[in-house]
Amino acid sequence: MRMMLAICQRECDQWIRQVRTWVIVGLYLICWGWIIGSFELASDHTAMRGFTFYQWFSKGLPLLMLFVAIWGVYEGRKVRFSSLAEVVMTSPVSNGAWISGQWLSGQGRIGLYTLLTVLIQGAWYLWGGVSTALLATDLLYTGVMMGTGLMFFYTCAFVCSTLFRGGWVYLLVVGGWLLLTWLWLNLGIGNNLLTSPIWFIVTPLGMSDNVDSLYGIWGTGLQWQEGMLHQSVMLGITLLILSLGWGWLARIRRNPLENRWVVVMTLLTILLTIGCGGMRYSHFASDLQAYKQEGKVYAIKGSEYREQHAIDRAVKGWVMKSLQLTLSLPKEHWMKVDGKGYIVNESDSNKREAWVTLYHGLKVKKLYGKNVSRWSREGDWVHLQLKEPISHGEGFAFQLQYQGNPERIWNMAGRIKTGFIQKEGLLLRKEDGWYPLVGKRRLGVGEGEWEANNQYYVNPVLMRERVKTDFDVTVSREVTTLPMASTLPAKGQDHFQGASVYGVALVAGQIAQQNYKGVQIVAPPELMAITKKGIAEQLPFWRRVHQWLGDSVKPKVLFFSPIFYQVNWLEEFTDDGVEIIDERSPTSLLKEDDEHKAMLWNPVERIGSNLEVDPDSDLLKTAIIWGLSKEVHKQFKDFFHYAKITATLEDEDNSSVIKSARLLSDIDKQNEKEYQKIVRFLYQEYRREGAQDFSLAKSIQRYEKRNEEEKP
Amino acid sequence: MIGGAWLRGWIILRGRLRTPAFWILLTLILGSGIVSSQVLMIKYSELYYIGEGLSLLWLITWLRECFSAEVDAGLFDVARSTPVTVGRVVLERTMMAGGMYLLGITGWTWWTLDGSPSSWGFLAVFAPWHIAVVGCFFIGMTLTGRTVGGLITGVMGWGLMWTLGDVLGNERGNILYIQGVMDIVLQGNDWPHWMIYNRIGYGIGGMILLLCGGWLYTLPNWRQRMGWEGSQENE
Numbered sequence: 001m002r003m004m005l006a007i008c009q010r011e012c013d014q015w016i017r018q019v020r021t022w023v024i025v026g027l028y029l030i031c032w033g034w035i036i037g038s039f040e041l042a043s044d045h046t047a048m049r050g051f052t053f054y055q056w057f058s059k060g061l062p063l064l065m066l067f068v069a070i071w072g073v074y075e076g077r078k079v080r081f082s083s084l085a086e087v088v089m090t091s092p093v094s095n096g097a098w099i100s101g102q103w104l105s106g107q108g109r110i111g112l113y114t115l116l117t118v119l120i121q122g123a124w125y126l127w128g129g130v131s132t133a134l135l136a137t138d139l140l141y142t143g144v145m146m147g148t149g150l151m152f153f154y155t156c157a158f159v160c161s162t163l164f165r166g167g168w169v170y171l172l173v174v175g176g177w178l179l180l181t182w183l184w185l186n187l188g189i190g191n192n193l194l195t196s197p198i199w200f201i202v203t204p205l206g207m208s209d210n211v212d213s214l215y216g217i218w219g220t221g222l223q224w225q226e227g228m229l230h231q232s233v234m235l236g237i238t239l240l241i242l243s244l245g246w247g248w249l250a251r252i253r254r255n256p257l258e259n260r261w262v263v264v265m266t267l268l269t270i271l272l273t274i275g276c277g278g279m280r281y282s283h284f285a286s287d288l289q290a291y292k293q294e295g296k297v298y299a300i301k302g303s304e305y306r307e308q309h310a311i312d313r314a315v316k317g318w319v320m321k322s323l324q325l326t327l328s329l330p331k332e333h334w335m336k337v338d339g340k341g342y343i344v345n346e347s348d349s350n351k352r353e354a355w356v357t358l359y360h361g362l363k364v365k366k367l368y369g370k371n372v373s374r375w376s377r378e379g380d381w382v383h384l385q386l387k388e389p390i391s392h393g394e395g396f397a398f399q400l401q402y403q404g405n406p407e408r409i410w411n412m413a414g415r416i417k418t419g420f421i422q423k424e425g426l427l428l429r430k431e432d433g434w435y436p437l438v439g440k441r442r443l444g445v446g447e448g449e450w451e452a453n454n455q456y457y458v459n460p461v462l463m464r465e466r467v468k469t470d471f472d473v474t475v476s477r478e479v480t481t482l483p484m485a486s487t488l489p490a491k492g493q494d495h496f497q498g499a500s501v502y503g504v505a506l507v508a509g510q511i512a513q514q515n516y517k518g519v520q521i522v523a524p525p526e527l528m529a530i531t532k533k534g535i536a537e538q539l540p541f542w543r544r545v546h547q548w549l550g551d552s553v554k555p556k557v558l559f560f561s562p563i564f565y566q567v568n569w570l571e572e573f574t575d576d577g578v579e580i581i582d583e584r585s586p587t588s589l590l591k592e593d594d595e596h597k598a599m600l601w602n603p604v605e606r607i608g609s610n611l612e613v614d615p616d617s618d619l620l621k622t623a624i625i626w627g628l629s630k631e632v633h634k635q636f637k638d639f640f641h642y643a644k645i646t647a648t649l650e651d652e653d654n655s656s657v658i659k660s661a662r663l664l665s666d667i668d669k670q671n672e673k674e675y676q677k678i679v680r681f682l683y684q685e686y687r688r689e690g691a692q693d694f695s696l697a698k699s700i701q702r703y704e705k706r707n708e709e710e711k712p
Numbered sequence: 713m714i715g716g717a718w719l720r721g722w723i724i725l726r727g728r729l730r731t732p733a734f735w736i737l738l739t740l741i742l743g744s745g746i747v748s749s750q751v752l753m754i755k756y757s758e759l760y761y762i763g764e765g766l767s768l769l770w771l772i773t774w775l776r777e778c779f780s781a782e783v784d785a786g787l788f789d790v791a792r793s794t795p796v797t798v799g800r801v802v803l804e805r806t807m808m809a810g811g812m813y814l815l816g817i818t819g820w821t822w823w824t825l826d827g828s829p830s831s832w833g834f835l836a837v838f839a840p841w842h843i844a845v846v847g848c849f850f851i852g853m854t855l856t857g858r859t860v861g862g863l864i865t866g867v868m869g870w871g872l873m874w875t876l877g878d879v880l881g882n883e884r885g886n887i888l889y890i891q892g893v894m895d896i897v898l899q900g901n902d903w904p905h906w907m908i909y910n911r912i913g914y915g916i917g918g919m920i921l922l923l924c925g926g927w928l929y930t931l932p933n934w935r936q937r938m939g940w941e942g943s944q945e946n947e
Contacts (some may be wrong), residue, residue, distance in 0.1 A: 056875070059874075059875040060875055063867075063871040063874065063875065066867055066871065067864065067867065067868075070860065070863055070864060070867065071864075073860075074860045167776070167777050167780045168777065170773050170776055170777070170860075170863065171773045171774075171777065174769050174773050174867075178765075178766060178769060
């Protein structure tokens with residue numbers, strides 16, 4: 001051991017004295033200097049230092065891994081081929097000590113580069129006035145992610161080059177890097193069999209999808225356990241490769257390495273890897289197990305959800321008119337709620353039973369009401385039986401008390417975690433079912449192309465309601481003193497009140513809530529300035545849409561989700577609701593051209609799947625974009641030309657949609673005002689009939705008929 | 713004259729060909745080439761990864777392999793005392809690496825695309841950027857005096873374009889990532905002016921880098937001439 005450390009010290013000493021070392025360090029500093037400098041000097045400064053750092057870091061890390069792998073091969077071969085190795089043969093230094101010393105010095109250098117990166121990040125954050133909580137979290141994350149990722153590649157490459165003689169080791173290592181990075185980056189794509197929990201365990205944290213989000217609004221405790229556990233698994237695997245390579249393969253290949261302690265070390269690293277990996281696996285699977293015990297499927301696929309969702313929306317049933325919640329958060333992972341609600345029957349028939357959804361981890365203590373005779377639970381659903389049948393337009397009141405822990409882990413990295421109540425942060429989304437949602441709802445809904453066996457890694461999606469509910473939420477908390485925000489307007493300290501189509505989400509952390517020009521912004525403080533700028537930029541456009549279509553698209557609340565949400569086209573809240581913006585797209589508010597704005601705020605939804613879109617509503621959407629965007633006018637010669645490229649028009653002359661498109665195109669060429677008038681009429685017809693029943697041809701006929709009637 | 717270089721090249725290559733590991737690796741890579749080309753028949757978007765990603769790494773690792781005997785072991789110094797011109801050895805090694813490169817992923821890709829006008833289009837899109845990366849390799853190898861230096865500068869050129877591509881916009885080297893370029897090439901449409909200038913720029917720039925690197929290497933004791941001492945460490 002002493003000899004190994006001496007060799008390591010000698011190597012490090014040599015390394016520090018070499019000019020090329022400082023040239024490389026200088027180049028590395030120049031790269032970061034360029035990134036930081038161009039960010040700070042930019043005129044449209046967005047104050048998103050964390051986001052920018054990770055944007056570049058996640059791009060550069062795989063590349064750094066490749067450099068480190070090549071460097072590892074070079075170092076290993078240097079030991080093998082240098083004449084010094086022959087001298088060593090005659091000296092008391094053993095081969096084992098010599099090679100391990102070399103490897104250790106490599107690790108030391110990787111540690112120094114990691115430290116350098118962490119220092120650059122820390123200095124930048126401190127200079128930019130980033131909060132201390134975010135600073136600590138990010139530095140920890142960068143350190144462990146970079147350190148273990150680079151160590152893994154260096155070790156693999158170094159071991160290969162000490163075991164195999166040929167220069168083709170370079171090919172092998174570069175090929176291995178390509179294969180691994182491709183697999184890691186494409187884990188979630190298609191029906192890849194490698195997307196199993198075991199495979200996620202061996203993925204460096206930074207390579208996992210959607211990890212570098214704005215998790216920084218919460219403290220280190222939320223990721224310390226998961227992050228360190230994950231990195232321990234990576235460390236275990238690295239050491240395993242080292243011990244297997246030198247302990248067993250080297251012996252088979254008659255490589256004169258010292259291997260007295262290798263058996264013990266191999267066994268120890270196997271135990272470490274299996275132990276940490278097992279703990280990690282159990283974390284992923286714990287929620288799944290909980291659901292399996294109750295015989296419920298945890299998550300369903302997005303496509304199934306859409307079908308389910310379409311049915312939910314088509315059938316009119318019960319709606320929640322008002323809900324009053326008194327939420328008490330006395331300790332971590334625990335909540336207690338007293339609620340009062342009023343549910344109204346909107347269906348045409350009389351009803352004697354109702355369903356309410358509440359996360360199964362929350363146990364109902366009491367549920368009563370004048371008209372409620374009995375209640376029972378079925379997983380996430382609560383079944384209410386009524387004494388008297390309720391007819392259309394009437395409702396019933398109920399009161400309930402429940403308590404429990406609504407926490408769930410969605411993602412392999414443990415970072416997409418929802419429904420948690422911790423000292424360092426709190427996130428209660430409406431979709432976590434922490435308050436009663438009317439109807440039978442699927443709380444485990446996820447979006448993405450995932451196989452049945454790993455649905456519990458999917459990203460959560462948003463749920464939509466049909467009507468507004470009046471909420472009144474009061475929170476008393478001892479668990480955390482961090483600022484709290486909600487999708488509802490704030491009425492006082494921890495008191496939120498208002499009507500919302502979306503529902504209630506509560507977030508506590510480095511988050512702020514402000515009203516700006518009639519829009520409630522819920523965002524981390526560092527995003528507040530850019531959001532205001534974005535709103536100021538969008539306002540004239542919202543006004544124009546209002547003038548043109550007679551409908552407001554201005555959102556009541558802009559909620560910057562601190563976790564990655566999969567917002568699909570069915571689930572966007574543009575009409576009188578909450579606009580949920582995932583953490584990557586605050587800049588989407590700053591898009592300059594009208595075409596993007598018209599796409600972002602288009603009040604017409606796309607009905608159908610991605611492949612088979614309903615052509616009527618799709619053409620109306622296109623017609624609105626054409627009318628609102630000057631850029632589109634510049635690019636395309638006429639409306640029909642544009643619609644042919646962007647909307648799904650069948651290539652048949654007798655198609656009614658094609659005819660409608662031609663007609664609109666002709667009107668637009670002759671008279672712009674007339675075009676605006678007809679599109680406004682069509683949009684109002686669309687609102688009246690609903691997206692499913694809207695027919696363009698019939699609406700145009702009605703428009704022409706009305707015009708004829710008006711003429712005389 | 714070039715025969716001498718070929719002969720020694722063949723002896724070295726024959727040494728490589730005799731190792732089973734080499735054949736396993738070659739089979740794996742050719743296999744992956746076939747698989748990728750099969751994927752390509754359905755999914756052209758994979759061309760991003762193959763034409764401008766995978767094949768470039770394949771090319772520069774082969775270049776390193778072909779030059780390692782002369783550069784790393786100092787055989788060029790021996791060659792200088794024989795009637796074989798160093799320039800010809802450089803040329804011959806480059807051709808050898810080019811051959812292996814064509815045999816690999818890129819060759820299979822073109823083979824699959826053969827028969828469509830787009831195959832020549834893709835060749836024209838890829839070639840200038842590939843030449844530029846080879847130029848990076850030569851410069852790195854010449855400056856450091858080791859093939860691994862070339863490998864690192866080649867990877868650096870490739871990787872920087874990968875990370876900085878978005879910043880450069882239409883001036884990027886791997887232009888297939890730019891929206892619309894894939895359609896232009898696939899449909900055999902006329903290239904817009906910026907695309908032509910971009911490709912000519914990278915082609916000429918790459919050739920300049922390549923020739924500079926190669927020519928510098930043919931000069932005897934150039935490192936000493938420039939006052940740079942050659943390192944005693946050999947790989």
